[in-house]
Amino acid sequence: xxxxxxxxxxxxxxxxxxxxxxxxxxxxxxxxxxxxxxxxxxxxxxxxxxxxxxxxxxxxxxxxxxxxxxxxxxxxxxxxxxxxxxxxxxxxxxxxxxxxxxxxxxxxxxxxxxxxxxxxxxxxxxxxx
Amino acid sequence: xxxxxxxxxxxxxxxxxxxxxxxxxxxxxxxxxxxxxxxxxxxxxxxxxxxxxxxxxxxxxxxxxxxxxxxxxxxxxxxxxxxxxxxxxxxxxxxxxxxxxxxxxxxxxxxxxxxxxxxxxxxxxxxxxxxxxxxxxxxxxxxxxxxxxxxxxxxxxxxxxxxxxxxxxxxxxxxxxxxxxxxxxxxxxxxxxxxxxxxxxxxxxxxxxxxxxxxxxxxxxxxxxxxxxxxxxxxxxxxxxxxxxxxxxxxxxxxxxxxxxxxxxxxxxxxxxxxxxxxxxxxxxxxxxxxxxxxxxxxxxxxxxxxxxxxxxxxxxxxxxxxxxxxxxxxxxxxxxxxxxxxxxxxxxxxxxxxxxxxxxxxxxxxxxxxxxxxxxxxxxxxxxxxxxxxxxxxxxxxxxxxxxxxxxxxxxxxxxxxxxxxxxxxxxxxxxxxxxxxxxxxxxxxxxxxxxxxxxxxxxxxxxxxxxxxxxxxxxxxxxxxxxxxxxxxxxxxxx
Numbered sequence: 170x171x172x173x174x175x176x177x178x179x180x181x182x183x184x185x186x187x188x189x190x191x192x193x194x195x196x197x198x199x200x201x202x203x204x205x206x207x208x209x210x211x212x213x214x215x216x217x218x219x220x221x222x223x224x225x226x227x228x229x230x231x232x233x234x235x236x237x238x239x240x241x242x243x244x245x246x247x248x249x250x251x252x253x254x255x256x257x258x259x260x261x262x263x264x265x266x267x268x269x270x271x272x273x274x275x276x277x278x279x280x281x282x283x284x285x286x287x288x289x290x291x292x293x294x295x296x297x298x
Numbered sequence: 299x300x301x302x303x304x305x306x307x308x309x310x311x312x313x314x315x316x317x318x319x320x321x322x323x324x325x326x327x328x329x330x331x332x333x334x335x336x337x338x339x340x341x342x343x344x345x346x347x348x349x350x351x352x353x354x355x356x357x358x359x360x361x362x363x364x365x366x367x368x369x370x371x372x373x374x375x376x377x378x379x380x381x382x383x384x385x386x387x388x389x390x391x392x393x394x395x396x397x398x399x400x401x402x403x404x405x406x407x408x409x410x411x412x413x414x415x416x417x418x419x420x421x422x423x424x425x426x427x428x429x430x431x432x433x434x435x436x437x438x439x440x441x442x443x444x445x446x447x448x449x450x451x452x453x454x455x456x457x458x459x460x461x462x463x464x465x466x467x468x469x470x471x472x473x474x475x476x477x478x479x480x481x482x483x484x485x486x487x488x489x490x491x492x493x494x495x496x497x498x499x500x501x502x503x504x505x506x507x508x509x510x511x512x513x514x515x516x517x518x519x520x521x522x523x524x525x526x527x528x529x530x531x532x533x534x535x536x537x538x539x540x541x542x543x544x545x546x547x548x549x550x551x552x553x554x555x556x557x558x559x560x561x562x563x564x565x566x567x568x569x570x571x572x573x574x575x576x577x578x579x580x581x582x583x584x585x586x587x588x589x590x591x592x593x594x595x596x597x598x599x600x601x602x603x604x605x606x607x608x609x610x611x612x613x614x615x616x617x618x619x620x621x622x623x624x625x626x627x628x629x630x631x632x633x634x635x636x637x638x639x640x641x642x643x644x645x646x647x648x649x650x651x652x653x654x655x656x657x658x659x660x661x662x663x664x665x666x667x668x669x670x671x672x673x674x675x676x677x678x679x680x681x682x683x684x685x686x687x688x689x690x691x692x693x694x695x696x697x698x699x700x701x702x703x704x705x706x707x708x709x710x711x712x713x714x715x716x717x718x719x720x721x722x723x724x725x726x727x728x729x730x731x732x733x734x735x736x737x738x739x740x741x742x743x744x745x746x747x748x749x750x751x752x753x754x755x756x757x758x759x760x761x762x763x764x765x766x767x768x769x770x771x772x773x774x775x776x777x778x779x780x781x782x783x784x785x786x787x788x789x790x791x792x793x794x795x
Contacts, residue, residue, distance in 0.1 A: 199624055200738040200745065239622040244362050244741055246704065247613045256622040268627050270619045291362075293740035296601035296671065 201293040202244070203237035204286040206255070206278075211235045213278040214255050218271065225259040227266035233257040238279070241272070243290045251275040253286070305534045309414060312405045313531055318553050319401060320508065322394035325378035325557065327505055329387025332372040334365055334664035337502055338495040341659060342602040343666035349499070362742055364608045365664050366707040378557070379564030382709070384663065385788035386564045389575035392795065395473065396582055402466060409462075417448070418458045428452035441522065449530070454518065461511055465504055472501040478661035479753040479794035482592035482727070485659075494659060494667045572779065572788040579790065587794035592727040592752035596657040601735060602668040605660070607742050609714070610705050612698040612762055624738075625746040632680060634767035635690040640683060644732060644746055651679040656727045662756040663789065670743075672750050673733030677723040680730065680766070690768040692717050694775060695749055695760040701782065710786030716760040717772045717780045717791060718751060727752040730763070755793035757783045 206214070214235050217223075224231050236256030241248040251274050259267040275283045335352035338344070345357065353370050357363045374380030378390050409415045432442035432453035442451045450458070474480050475488045475497035491497040519527045525539030528546035564571050611617070620628050625644055633639035642650075657671045677693075694717045702711030722728055729750045732739050739745045744761025751758055758781070772780050780791030 198738050200621075200740070202741055203622065203624065237622060237624070239618070241618065243360065244611050245613050245618065246361065246610060246706070250360055254618050254622045256619075258623075268619065268623045270622050290741070291604075293737070294605050294670070294734055294743055295603060296598070296735040298603075 199237065202239055202290045204240070204289055206235065206238055207280055209280055210238075210278050214271070214273070217273065217277060218257075223257075223271060225261065225264060225267070225269060227269075228259060228261045228264040230259045230261040230264060232260040233269075234260055238286065240283075240287045240290045243287060249274070251283075253279070305530055306408075306412065306414065307534065308404070308408050310531055310534060312401050312408075314549055314553075315401045316398070316405075317550075318556060319394050319398035320512075321553065321557065322378065322390060322560070323398060324505065324508065325376065326387045326391035326394060328372060329377035329380065330384065330391060330665065331502065332370045332377055332382060332387075333384040334368060334662070334666050335370045336368070336666075337499045338666075339492070339499060341493045341495050341600075341667050341669060342604075343495060343606055343668060344602075344604065345606075350502070362607070362610060364610055364705075364707070365606060365662060365666055366608060366705065369664070369707065374561045374565070379561050379568075381565065383564065383568065383788065385783070385790075386568050386571055388663075388789065389571060389579065390560065390564070392579045392583075393575045395470075396578065399470065402470075405462075417450075418455060418462055420456060420459055425452045425456060429456045457511065457514070461508075465507055465511070469501060469504045469508070472497045472504060476501065476661075476665070477587060477795035478659075478755055479587040479590040481659060481661060482594055482752045483590035485594055485596075494661070498665055568788045569779075572784075572790075576790045580792065583792065583794055587753070588792070590753055590794070591725055592656075592658065594656065594658040594727065594752060596659065596669050598657065598671070600669050601657065601671055605668040605670045605734075605743065606662070606666055608662055608664070608756065609699060609761055611741050611745075612700065613704050614698065614700070617698050617762070621741055621745065628746050628764065630747060630764060630766065632684050632766045634694070634769050635687040636684040636768050637687065638684050647675060647680075647730070647732065647747070650683060651675050653733065654727075654729050655733075656729070656750070656752070658727065658750070658752050660756050660759075663783075663793065671735045672729065672731040673736070674729040674731035674747075674750070677728045677730055677749075681720070681723050684768070686720065686768045689770045691720055691770045692768070692772055693720055693723060694767040694769050694772065695763050696765040696767065697760050698762040698764050701786075708786070710782075712776065712782065712786075714760065714762075714782045715776065716749075716758050716782065717769070717775065717784075718749075718754070718758055719792070720768070722751055722754070725751070725753060753794055755789075755795075757781075757789065758793060 218233065236258060238253050238255045241252040241254055242250040252272060253275060254270045254272050257269050257271055259269065279286060331352065336348035337350040338348050340347055353368065355368060357367065369382055371382040372380055377387065379386050429452040432451050435442040444451050445455060472491060475491055476494065481488045481494055488494050488497060491500060525543045526536045529536045529539050529542030532542050532545050628644060630642045630647060653673045654676050655671060655673045657669065660668050660670060694715055697714045699714040701708040701714060727750065731748050731750045732746060734740055734743055739748060747763045748761040749759040749763065772778065776782060777785035779785045783789045784791050
């Protein structure tokens with residue numbers, strides 16, 4: 170993990186959820202910029218988490234469900250060209266802020282050349298053709 | 299010898315007022331062009347498809363850039379006020395247009411009621427070959443003969459007719475076609491010109507034609523005799539030519555002084571210019587354009603492949619983590635002067651009503667356009683849920699974007715917000731959009747929630763919204779002008795044009 174890539178708790182934005190419960194419902198559709206990871210990619214992420222001592226800032230848990238990845242390099246000015254964020258959800262059912270993430274370089278976890286993963290961000294607004 | 303040109307006093311006054319307003323319009327128009335110095339023949343404003351560009355900037359391919367990055371900073375010598383002050387340039391343009399139209403109306407009315415229109419209207423087709431002969435004569439550095447009993451040669455008469463009866467109305471019509479309210483209510487009108495970017499391009503060509511006319515007109519006056527012709531346009535007849543020369547230079551100096559004063563006022567006290575000029579424009583804008591409702595529904599094939607963007611996504615870690623979790627933790631807080639404040643997540647917002655879908659043209663204040671399909675909740679449904687108190691007059695949309703951090707090309711910093719009149723919430727096609735082109739709203743277009751108010755210019759449609767407040771006064775928010783761009787770039791709060 171790079172400096173500043175620790176795992177912040179996630180619920181400071183917004184008031185308590187209207188829908189209630191500790192596990193929030195996911196919106197029906199997954200947004201177009203998000204990329205599904207292959208099992209091998211997830212294993213590499215998990216390995217990096219273990220190697221770097223990644224833990225949940227909210228509850229200290231170390232068991233995460235690894236979710237989608239988002240290519241940051243195109244969308245955000247402050248990010249390196251090959252920067253990604255990978256969604257992590259703390260598996261501790263008692264965790265108050267289970268949603269967190271890890272910032273990684275493309276070569277650290279992604280199989281292949283990453284072209285499709287990157288394209289997802291700039292093609293997100295393309296109409297159906 | 300005294301030749302009576304019979305220029306009535308009203309025509310002479312209108313002529314000099316016309317010089318003032320046209321020059322103000324040209325300089326402020328160049329300021330508006332500077333903010334997106336590219337012209338297109340397609341309504342997508344597709345990067346690289348411009349037929350004319352007045353910038354050398356090269357945009358990056360590996361990073362999201364927006365149209366603020368493409369803005370140019372022109373000198374006050376050619377633009378009013380210069381230095382990339384689009385908001386102030388717009389105020390001057392619209393005020394000068396109002397003045398010019400009023401002068402034009404008085405000119406037309408008097409021209410036709412006094413019979414003076416014969417002076418400029420070509421009465422016979424034979425004028426065209428005569429005008430061609432005149433051009434050939436001018437090209438051999440000679441002066442052609444005047445038309446019998448008239449003070450103009452055939453070429454001059456045709457040129458005046460073209461400007462008075464063709465070019466001037468054309469500029470007004472193509473200018474009106476660039477108003478988002480006009481475009482939203484009368485899409486057929488804009489199509490008449492070939493589309494919104496055709497109207498903008500034609501408007502620019504009209505500008506070039508006007509500049510060309512002015513240069514030739516001044517050359518003609520110079521070659522035919524400055525003293526004689528300015529005497530005609532000052533005294534009504536050719537007499538006291540030395541006095542006429544002096545007075546003409548004095549009038550031109552006065553017009554230049556107005557330009558200098560307007561420029562200095564704009565650069566030194568833009569807030570005052572914003573308040574004063576927008577108060578004038580609002581007198582015309584509100585009754586004419588506010589009643590217009592959007593009736594757009596472009597066919598799917600017209601959707602822009604790469605809808606342009608303005609503004610960059612929030613760079614905060616919080617935002618990025620929310621995004622990678624599909625905005626499951628995003629909340630919209632709605633409060634202020636309401637009976638029923640609420641906090642909603644995306645699912646809760648979606649559940650408030652059937653999604654509305656609209657295929658519409660986005661009219662950026664900078665002049666570019668793109669066509670997109672937006673889906674979301676009609677804003678009136680949210681208004682009905684929270685029940686505004688009777689004193690609530692405005693809706694303030696607050697966003698997660700911090701311009702200090704997120705937008706290096708912006709003119710200022712701080713949290714982005716926009717205020718709009720509550721009445722706009724009930725307009726057709728005013729929605730809180732959470733979808734674009736059939737997919738969840740992309741990050742670069744404002745995910746997870748943005749406004750669409752189709753009769754307004756694009757900057758009013760705040761992106762990355764996380765809070766909505768109902769208020770009765772916005773003077774205490776930001777710098778008190780009614781929005782981030784109103785605060786920092788001096789735009790008008792109401793932008794139907």
